[in-house]
Structure formats: structure tokens, C-alpha cells
Amino acid sequence: MPVVEMTSHLYRYFPQLQDQEIKVPAGSVAEVLNAINELAPGFSDYILDERGALRRHVLISVNETAVVDRATLTDQVPEGGTIYIFQALTGG
């Protein structure tokens, strides 16, 4: 099962995800995010807009490759892969 790594900023809103290895079934990025949302209801609202598209300042990468399909999140997360969820950092 793929592993999920995320920016520590998100643990503030979803403390139940902190200090644990997050493993979810392989599939599209959308499916992986749905699975995280099952573990932490409301998670998707922080990552995605109401269209299901990735928010502007959020970056998701599968292993070392940034996802291409930011609108419908069809990029695949393979078995044994790692999905990283980051945010851009901006000024003061």
C-alpha cells in the first residue's frame, strides 16, 4: 500500500494523522485523498476546492513527480509508492 507523507501544517487541523504511518490503497490521487478523508473527515476541503481540483498553492507529488492532472487528480499512485502533500510557503 502506498504511504502518505504530508506537511506538518496539516497536523494542526487533523491531529489524528500525526505520528502515525498513513497507508491507503493504491489508485488515483483522487482515490488516495478520499481514503485520507475517511481517516480524517474534512481533510479534502483543505487540499481541494469545491470542484475537486487541487488548491492553487498545494502541491502533490507521487514519489518524485509532481502530479500533472491538478483538476481531476487521475495520476496513479502505485503499490509501494509514496504520495507527498505540500503547500507553498509565502511571506509574513
Next chain:
Amino acid sequence: MANSILLGTRKGTVIIDRNGSGWQPRSILHEGIPVCYAARDPRDGTLWSSLDHGHWGPKLSRSRDGGKTWEDVLSLKYPEGARYIVKYLPTPDFDPEAPAGEPEYKDATVYKIWNLAFGSSDQPGRIYAGTIPGGLFVSDDGGDTWELNRPLWNHDSRGGDLFSGDATSENKWGGTPASIDYGVFEPGIHSVVVDPRDPNHLYMAASTVGVMESNDGGESWTVRNRGLRMEYQPDPEAEWGHDPHFMAACPGQPDHLWQQNHCGVFYSSDGAKSWKKVSVPEQGVHFGFPVAVDANDGKTAWVVPARADSERMAIDGGLFVARTNDGGESWQALRNGLPQDNAYDIVLRHALDVDGDCLCFGSTTGNVYLSEDRGESWQCLGNNFPPVYSVRFG
């Protein structure tokens, strides 16, 4: 008499409590998160903060225990099919030589939940939220669920019903270039007024749009910009494109409305059927963002004037509040207790409030001032707050 003041700031929500004869701020809430509006629902005491996350999208946060605990409200979303016509504002990448030939349509996403207004006691649970891009959302269950007001979203002035097909007319709603720092250029609803006599009688105001009125609970909307002037347009009296920065009504005399507009202070005594410019530029009363109206006397209002357009600072380095008691015929500059040198404060549209004889405002310089005598004298409640976006008694 209100016993607390809510600040929405660049770094969180601040609650300042009346403490005997003084005022004491609590530890900051929503620490580090920009809060563009914070207010207390007077009907049930619920506290609301509109979080303006840079990365995670705008969220409403609600507290039903006076600010001890807060919960996210995630249900304010544009429905499937909510589209709008994108306006081409003078952004750095705008090419006047090659304007788009066809309208550009965009799926709506909430960029900012800019303002909240609470319904009357006849409609418990009714809350309005004004958003960027230009949505008026309505909740009838205290914020658990929200619906977009479609008659306003689909108004002819915005191109008609884009849910069901392509636009049939021109978009007359401008954008909000003042928020260019955030990269948001869409029209924003910053003011919602509910008539205390009739909860189905509503007004809304939006930047570079103007004022609209509904007499049927939001089923239909009529433009109410007569008498407004915009000096930046070839036709200053055109029907659309006016730029109210904030609009407020007198609760006791709801036909008396005020707006601090980009192009001056405007007053209406006939329910926005007509507006009268009541600025006195030679006294400095002209440009600014907020306006507050007395609860009982519709002719009494306060503004915090500033220098326009490109400077956007206090006038001549001195901060003052201007008050009129006669519908804008004359203005008094109230300076007692406010800094008169080296002040560069700007008071944004939601950052001045009145409650009885008390007034409070906060600036983007992080200064908060309170008057308990209708503006005659001011005391400082603190100089080192984060930039203040909203001030509301609660």
C-alpha cells in the same frame, strides 16, 4: 451595552473583554491564520470567524461557547455549474492590444468569505455570507448548510443564467483590484444589510458593482446606484461599476443608508432609491473604507477618512474620525486621543463599529482605538496587534 469586541486580524481572532472600567484582550485565537471578518450573532451568541487561509481555502469557524472551542464549517461551496464571466481587469498581464474576443467563463470557487450578516429574530438560524467571487450564500440552520442565492448569481447584470447555458448578455460586475495582493480580481460582496422591519427586504453592496436591493427575500434584485458618482469612469453616473467600500443602514431608521465609496461618502434617506454625495474634501472627508451609522438616528454617521488613491494613508500623518449629525451637511473632525503625527494607519471596510455611544476601530498598522462618548475622545486599546481587518462589538 456590548461587553466584548471581536477583531479579525492578519494573525487570528482577538477578543477584547470589558473588564470593570477597562478592556482586556484575551490570548489570540486561530493563531497565525488570517481572519478577514469576525462577529457575534446577537440572537444566540455564536461567534463566527472567517478564516482566510492562504493555502487551505477559506473556512468559517464557529464557537458556541464564547470562544473557548471552535469548529470548522465546511459547507459553504459553490454548487456544480456555478459559472461566471471573467472580467479583464488591468492586471500586469493584461494586454489592451489583444482583449479576448469571447467572454471567458470560469467555474466558481470560494476565494474569500468576506462578510457575514445575521437575519432577524423572525428568521432564527438565517445567516448571510458575502463572498469573492460575488456570491451571496444563505443559511437557515445557523450555518450548518448554505445555499447560493441564484437570482443574484444569475442576474442579467452578470450575464444571465450561466448554470443552464452560455451567457446571453454582458457582465457589468467589475472586480476587486484592491485585493490584487492576494491575486484575486473577482467581484466581492462586502456588505449585506437586512431591514429590521422586514427580513425579506435586503441590500447588498459589492466593489466596482454598487448596491442592489431585494424586496422578496432574495428572489429578485434591483440595482440602486442612482445618485452615485464614480470619477474614474468616462460616464461618472453610469448605472453600473460604482465602488462602495462599505454600506450600512441605521437599525432604527432603516431607510437611512450610508456608504463610504471610493469616490466619496454617500447618504440615502429614501431606502437607496437615490444617493447624495456628502463628502467635504476640503475637510478631508472623502476617501476611506468604513462607515458606521448610529442605531437610532439615521442622520448620524462616522467615517475614518484617508488619502486617496495611490497613497492610502492617514491624511497629513494625523488620524481622525469624522462624524456628522445632520445627514452629511456638516462634519466634525474628532481627534482627541488619536495620534496626530507620524500616523500612517488605514482602517479597512469592516474595521469600524458602533454600539450605543461606543465606537471602536482598528488599523492595518495594528492600532486599536475605542471611544465611549460617540467619538469625542479616544483611548488606545493596544498598538501592537496584527493588521486589523475587522472590528465588531459582540
